[in-house]
Amino acid sequence: MKLPHLTVIGGGQMARALVGGMIDQSVLDAEKLSVIANSESTGQWWQENYPGCEFYTAGSSEATDKAIAGSEIIMLAVKPHIIPTVLADTQGHLMGKLVISVAAGVPLAKLTEGAGHKRVARVMPNTPSLVGEGASAYCSADEVTAADVESIEAMLGSVGYVAPVTEGQLDAVTGVSGSGPAYVFLIIEALADGGVAAGLPRKTALDLAIQTVRGAATMVRDTGEHPGVLKDKVCSPGGTTIAAIRSLEQNAVRGALIDAVAASAGRSRELAQ
Ligand SMILES: NC(=O)C1=CN([C@@H]2O[C@H](COP(=O)(O)OP(=O)(O)OC[C@H]3O[C@@H](n4cnc5c(N)ncnc54)[C@H](O)[C@@H]3O)[C@@H](O)[C@H]2O)C=CC1
Numbered sequence: 001m002k003l004p005h006l007t008v009i010g011g012g013q014m015a016r017a018l019v020g021g022m023i024d025q026s027v028l029d030a031e032k033l034s035v036i037a038n039s040e041s042t043g044q045w046w047q048e049n050y051p052g053c054e055f056y057t058a059g060s061s062e063a064t065d066k067a068i069a070g071s072e073i074i075m076l077a078v079k080p081h082i083i084p085t086v087l088a089d090t091q092g093h094l095m096g097k098l099v100i101s102v103a104a105g106v107p108l109a110k111l112t113e114g115a116g117h118k119r120v121a122r123v124m125p126n127t128p129s130l131v132g133e134g135a136s137a138y139c140s141a142d143e144v145t146a147a148d149v150e151s152i153e154a155m156l157g158s159v160g161y162v163a164p165v166t167e168g169q170l171d172a173v174t175g176v177s178g179s180g181p182a183y184v185f186l187i188i189e190a191l192a193d194g195g196v197a198a199g200l201p202r203k204t205a206l207d208l209a210i211q212t213v214r215g216a217a218t219m220v221r222d223t224g225e226h227p228g229v230l231k232d233k234v235c236s237p238g239g240t241t242i243a244a245i246r247s248l249e250q251n252a253v254r255g256a257l258i259d260a261v262a263a264s265a266g267r268s269r270e271l272a273q
């Protein structure tokens with residue numbers, strides 16, 4: 001499936017991962033992309049990396065009259081506190097458009113009020129979308145059609161896993177998969193540090209850490225076995241792994257990760273206020 005003309009408002013990290021990933025996966029042509037942002041350097045980045053796309057300055061009449069008027073889908077990818085500014089800038093120009101927001105915590109009610117209609121969806125993607133390994137969940141307001149849902153699933157599905165959720169579940173999604181890559185990057189970094197502390201060269205330690213996280217994730221997915229069962233199979237009686245697991249449990253790693261997800265979900269709920 002090829003997507004119709006898309007305008008992304010923002011153009012930063014998440015837009016680069018999601019929309020860049022969609023172009024790399026060939027569901028979107030760069031010629032069918034307009035980027036609206038408030039900095040020239042953002043425009044330069046897009047035009048250098050995806051020649052053919054158009055850049056417009058936020059708040060300009062060209063942004064609304066050319067980019068938005070010429071697009072079927074508008075993606076809001078600015079920080080949550082900038083959403084009101086963007087909705088004010090685009091007021092009256094979003095009629096008839098499918099509006100998709102990736103902003104953490106900004107509720108459908110605020111988005112539909114600003115858009116002036118209910119053909120609006122909220123998505124929580126994550127940055128591994130850039131390499132086709134994203135994890136996204138979405139919910140939609142009342143006027144989103146079955147064809148719109150197909151477009152949303154095609155967009156997100158082209159760059160990874162996608163699941164529909166209720167709006168009430170989106171804060172939890174943010175805690176697990178929206179923020180989640182940061183926890184895993186931290187774990188990879190720490191594993192590599194451990195390898196260096198135990199005497200490995202940095203590159204070898206990092207390569208081993210990356211492949212171990214990747215292999216373990218693939219194994220959970222492909223075997224369908226519970227992660228606890230797979231963990232038990234690594235632990236030889238009286239062996240090295242159970243000694244490490246004891247250390248992890250003494251350091252409350254499970255609780256720390258559960259608390260991390262809860263902290264992100266809680267912050268997402270706060271952003272809705
Ligand atoms: N970074 C991540 O891993 C994820 C981010 N998100 C959401 O994505 C949204 C964007 O986050 P990032 O891309 O990380 O932020 P970012 O700071 O990298 O990008 C935001 C972009 O918005 C532009 N901008 C600022 N004011 C503007 C305006 N008035 N009009 C148009 N553009 C404007 C900035 O120049 C910047 O390029 C946030 O709402 C965040 O909650 C969601 C999931 C994951």
Ligand SMILES: O=C(O)[C@@H]1CCC=N1
Pocket residue numbers: 104174178179
């Ligand atoms: O940190 C944040 O607020 C955004 C939303 C999820 C991931 N990054």
